Amino acid sequence: MLRLSRGAKIGLGAIVAVVLIFMYTPLALVVMNSFNAARIASWPIKNVSLEWWGVAFTSQPIRDALWNSVVVASGATLIAMLLGTLVAFALQRYSFFGKETVNLLVILPIALPGIVTGVALSNTYNSILEPMGIHLGYFGMIVAHATFCIVMVFNNVLARLRRMSPNLQEASMDLGAGLWQTFRLVTFPQFRTAFIAGALLAFALSFDEVVVTIFTAPPGVDTLPLWIMNQMGRPNQASVVNVVATVVILASLIPVWLSQRLSRAEEGR
Amino acid sequence: MSVTDTVAEPSAPSKASGTAGLQTSGVTLRGVTKRFGDFTAVADLDLDVRPGEFFSMLGPSGSGKTTVLRMIAGFEPVTEGSISLGGADVTALAPFDRDVNTVFQDYALFPHLSIADNVAYGLKVRKVAKAERARAVQRALEQVRLSSVAERLPHQLSGGQRQRIALARALVLKPKVLLLDEPLGALDKQLREEMQVELKQIQREVGITFIFVTHDQEEALTLSDRVAVFNNGKVEQVGSPVEVYEQPATEFVAGFLGVSNLVGPEHASRIAGIDRLISIRPERVRLLPADAQLASDEAGVAATVVETVYTGANTRTIVETAEGLRLIASRQNDHRPGLSAGAQRGDRVVAAWTRDHASVVP
Numbered sequence: 114m115l116r117l118s119r120g121a122k123i124g125l126g127a128i129v130a131v132v133l134i135f136m137y138t139p140l141a142l143v144v145m146n147s148f149n150a151a152r153i154a155s156w157p158i159k160n161v162s163l164e165w166w167g168v169a170f171t172s173q174p175i176r177d178a179l180w181n182s183v184v185v186a187s188g189a190t191l192i193a194m195l196l197g198t199l200v201a202f203a204l205q206r207y208s209f210f211g212k213e214t215v216n217l218l219v220i221l222p223i224a225l226p227g228i229v230t231g232v233a234l235s236n237t238y239n240s241i242l243e244p245m246g247i248h249l250g251y252f253g254m255i256v257a258h259a260t261f262c263i264v265m266v267f268n269n270v271l272a273r274l275r276r277m278s279p280n281l282q283e284a285s286m287d288l289g290a291g292l293w294q295t296f297r298l299v300t301f302p303q304f305r306t307a308f309i310a311g312a313l314l315a316f317a318l319s320f321d322e323v324v325v326t327i328f329t330a331p332p333g334v335d336t337l338p339l340w341i342m343n344q345m346g347r348p349n350q351a352s353v354v355n356v357v358a359t360v361v362i363l364a365s366l367i368p369v370w371l372s373q374r375l376s377r378a379e380e381g382r
Numbered sequence: 383m384s385v386t387d388t389v390a391e392p393s394a395p396s397k398a399s400g401t402a403g404l405q406t407s408g409v410t411l412r413g414v415t416k417r418f419g420d421f422t423a424v425a426d427l428d429l430d431v432r433p434g435e436f437f438s439m440l441g442p443s444g445s446g447k448t449t450v451l452r453m454i455a456g457f458e459p460v461t462e463g464s465i466s467l468g469g470a471d472v473t474a475l476a477p478f479d480r481d482v483n484t485v486f487q488d489y490a491l492f493p494h495l496s497i498a499d500n501v502a503y504g505l506k507v508r509k510v511a512k513a514e515r516a517r518a519v520q521r522a523l524e525q526v527r528l529s530s531v532a533e534r535l536p537h538q539l540s541g542g543q544r545q546r547i548a549l550a551r552a553l554v555l556k557p558k559v560l561l562l563d564e565p566l567g568a569l570d571k572q573l574r575e576e577m578q579v580e581l582k583q584i585q586r587e588v589g590i591t592f593i594f595v596t597h598d599q600e601e602a603l604t605l606s607d608r609v610a611v612f613n614n615g616k617v618e619q620v621g622s623p624v625e626v627y628e629q630p631a632t633e634f635v636a637g638f639l640g641v642s643n644l645v646g647p648e649h650a651s652r653i654a655g656i657d658r659l660i661s662i663r664p665e666r667v668r669l670l671p672a673d674a675q676l677a678s679d680e681a682g683v684a685a686t687v688v689e690t691v692y693t694g695a696n697t698r699t700i701v702e703t704a705e706g707l708r709l710i711a712s713r714q715n716d717h718r719p720g721l722s723a724g725a726q727r728g729d730r731v732v733a734a735w736t737r738d739h740a741s742v743v744p
Contacts (some may be wrong), residue, residue, distance in 0.1 A: 278488055278490060280486045280487075280488055280490035281490050281492060281493075283455075283457050283477065283484075283486070283490070284484070284486060284490035284491075284492075285492075285503070285507075286456075286476070286477040286478045287455060287456075287457075287477050287478070287482075287483055287484045287552075288478075288483065288503050288504035288507065288551065288552075288555065289478045289504050289507045289508050289555070290478060290503075290504075290507040291478055291507075294507050298503070298507070299492055302494045303493070303494065
């Protein structure tokens with residue numbers, strides 16, 4: 114390993130500290146302000162209170178938005194788990210014409226600007242499918258989220274499959290197990306953690322997505338991030354927004370943290 | 383090569399005594415061809431493996447031996463031809479429907495299952511009752527002397543231990559034929575030699591047919607009842623270790639099994655009076671003083687020492703004749719040589735061998 118001088122260590126440590134402080138102080142402020150009794154976010158906090166949490170939890174629009182976020186993220190994650198795994202298997206196990214292209218096209222949505230994906234899907238839904246009599250509505254929003262969620266599951270599962278000895282499946286069949294038994298007893302346990310880790314990342318990604326949601330949410334449907342955006346023009350709602358933002362932070366943080374822990378436990382073996 | 387006597391042969395050669403009642407069978411390949419696209423990996427192969435024998439498939443990498451093993455296991459479909467197991471055609475059967483089991487080169491132990499569960503795997507998918515399963519696993523682990531590691535995970539075992547577990551996992555199912563794909567390849571030399579002895583013992587105990595793939599000629603000679611030497615998708619020779627070593631059927635076999643002096647017809651006719659390609663093993667070549675008289679049953683040629691190589695147990699001396707023929711003579715260091723003993727570079731000698739010891743390569 115590269116050895117660093119004492120000065121370099123201190124210097125690099127300081128840079129890390131500054132960057133992390135810069136990134137996370139604003140988030141910490143949001144969380145703390147959600148307990149601020151004052152209507153307008155102010156510093157320092159004079160009175161700590163759970164008042165705005167209470168307001169948020171009893172607000173029907175916020176509860177609807179939370180429900181929508183959970184449903185959309187869950188739906189998109191389920192689609193991603195299924196399709197991401199299937200495409201990972203296809204690309205890892207078989208060679209076929211256009212394999213590299215498929216690989217690229219699956220990964221592309223994560224790099225595309227959300228606004229492009231959003232506009233493209235919105236146009237497709239409204240100008241092509243709608244006149245044909247196909248009304249996607251709520252499901253259209255879930256599909257839109259799934260386009261970039263697939264990448265998370267796909268990448269994780271693919272990386273795991275690549276490290277797996279192809280002999281394991283042959284050994285299983287050699288010992289008398291059929292295709293399904295082999296998948297259930299040998300193949301799936303091999304990539305299970307990567308699969309779940311990928312699904313958790315997909316959930317987090319969908320839960321806090323806003324741009325694609327703007328373009329694909331049916332009229333009158335809010336997710337939590339969308340609800341926050343709609344409140345930005347109303348400064349007197351700032352404290353409730355802090356509460357909702359805190360919930361969104363947690364809903365993203367926890368899955369990512371779990372996913373990291375899973376991947377690390379796997380590597381430790 | 384179209385006789386099928388080997389399949390029905392009731393008495394297995396030598397080893398199977400004392401294992402009466404144990405099911406084993408031979409394997410017969412007829413006209414087996416395997417093509418991958420334009421590449422022919424195995425070409426029109428006929429092979430008869432007798433019940434209960436330790437049969438090695440020896441050859442360099444890419445010679446088709448592993449492909450043949452994988453076709454017998456059922457992992458690779460044959461392009462043409464048929465494979466039968468104990469007389470029953472299994473060509474179209476899936477791996478899980480064939481009464482053969484495989485020990486893989488990388489062992490292919492299931493990393494998420496304990497050693498006991500690995501060994502129990504085949505019994506479990508066959509729905510063997512739990513109590514019976516546990517007894518069988520216990521016996522199998524005892525057979526490979528590894529009962530103590532039953533609860534560990536594969537990555538906690540050494541290479542040699544994993545190899546034995548892979549063996550136990552296959553043997554617990556009492557297959558009719560056991561296929562081994564270079565199972566000792568990943569072990570270091572000393573462990574490999576220990577495992578060779580153990581493998582031979584286990585094969586004697588269980589008495590079933592072992593088909594063993596290796597590229598190590600010494601390993602093949604040590605272990606096998608019979609050896610098939612593969613080259614370029616074809617079998618060059620099938621025979622006992624003594625046969626393939628002493629009477630190589632082709633130039634390739636002579637060269638691949640140990641070191642051999644191949645003497646072309648033009649030299650052979652001059653030296654030994656045989657107008658054919660002949661093969662003489664280095665250990666049969668003696669270096670005599672330049673003025674030595676040859677006996678009537680000996681052939682020999684004057685040569686100059688080019689190089690001597692001391693390898694511990696042996697000393698190899700390379701000599702060259704005036705016509706440019708190079709010969710290797712190997713002598714066992716059966717008494718302690720002086721530090722500068724033996725032939726020196728530039729010495730004039732006669733390289734000689736007993737005529738019987740040279741074999742004509744057809």
